[in-house]
Amino acid sequence: MIIVHHLNNSRSQRVLWLLEELGLEYQIKFYERDPNTMLAPASLMEVHPLGKSPVITDGDLTIAESGAIVDYLVTRYGNGKLMPVRESRDYLRYNYWLHYAEGSAMSPLLMKLVFDRIERSPMPFFVKPIARGIAQKVKAVFISPQITRHLDYLEAEIIKTGWFVGEDFSAADIQMSFPLEAAASRGGLNDSRPNLMAWLAKVHARNAYVAALQKGGKYDLLT
Template structure:
């Protein structure tokens, strides 16, 4: 049995959504952010030294990093969610998988952290300008790519969508950027209409309500 160590409002949503989509039985161990710091609880360090989520326990292994977990789950349990290695789309698939936690997440998090610092009265010079330039470049690139597309790769749902969909949903609704990215909004709205996405949202909300 798989065990997902799931932190609310985190990258772990990707794994929750994927497990629901492939209808793989799993156990869910919930963790909740500190109400004051909004950080993960120290108890997560009992599972993995970094104290972050998601963490997946599977066949005696403790696996961190959402990208690695997504790739492993798809390779072993849901190969239809990835192009085959001899398919030209496989290169695009890999690029988008890794884009999600590198090119996309860096300006996203910088934007979040800069906003916190500005609220505290910190004066930002280089970092604010750099962040905005990277933010516009990266998400402008995604916006252009998604013109007339429902999915990132091969005109079908793949692991790349499980990875990047989480980031783009945050872009639209946590950062209130929907009006600036109509193609991204259409894409995210399509993903969020999937029964598996809705099931994952319901499971997370049940935990918060509990």
Template sequence: MTMTVHHLQYSQSFRLIWLMEALGADYDLKIYARDSETNLAPAEYKALSPLGTAPVLVDGDTVVAESNASIDYVLDRHPESPLRPGPGDPTRERYLFWYHSAQGSMMPMLFVNTIFGMVQKNAPFFLRPLLRSVAANVGERLIKPRMTAILKVAEEHLAEHKWLAGEELTAADITMSYAMAGARKAGLVTEAHPGCLRWLKQMEADPAFQRAKAKDDGRDMLFSF
């Protein structure tokens, strides 16, 4: 039975489309537009994922949500794929680190940054100076130091390797794509990070990435460099 990727527009579920294209897997794709007023998932999507989170992968009677869970599920179905180095592979340690750093370290920091921006935008005008001050303080004391540290490690890795785990594309690069692109959009990845910038351009040039972007009609502006 063919798996179906339920992709929410402008969301991290793009990574699952890229994975499927990189695998050359047979899959169906269903794209959902966000609500024009709330920017949230539509009711039809929430019926699949109660939290409205993306992606949602349907395989027969099995429904899998959350990005890394979906990616692992698909890779379990393709055990021969080099996209997930197995135990004993010399790139395994680096692979695991970057595969989990995306959701465990980078995305939470970027999410906090995004939330502060949304709160400021929607707050009464007289509260905005206070919120800007709080956001700046959190940014300097929490977000910037942690992001600086992980980007330093990324630079060190990419100075020696083409991709994050080694010389070949892996699912670690796919999971990191949204986090790294988001860090660049937030001004955290700069010209001081030549390895990360090179990696981002290389990512976008990947043929499977390009096929995934075409299927999504190129709508995700986070990946426009």
């Protein structure tokens, strides 16, 4: 039995969605973030030494990292669903998005989250203007332009077919959901990029996405 070690408001939500799309049976073991630090609980380290989510166990296998989990589930259980034929050019594009989502798209979004928290964090009054000034400068000079560049790139890519690979929905769309939901929540993605917003609306309307949300619980990236 596949077990998803599911941390609230995390990348593991898209693993639940993938399992629903594939129609597989699975169990969920729930973990809650520390309300102060927003970090995963130490109990996740009992599953994987890094103590992060997503992690799945399937029999005696333990698999971490979103891209590796997506590739494993689709390859082992997909029976040709949700991925192009391996010898095709579309497969190269599919594999690219599986890596791009975390390797490139999430980096500036995570940096923005960190520097936003620095800006808002309580600190001695004499340090506050210096820390906030540095945070604002880094965001303005580096982070925001990087996010804009990625969103412009993705807007131009998604307009080609409405999906990230070929004419049809695939697991690449599932993998890309987290950075784009994060961008819509805190990275400036809005109606100024109508094709990405239309893509988000399509994936949020999928029955499997809705079922995964119902099973996974509250998901604050959507607010």
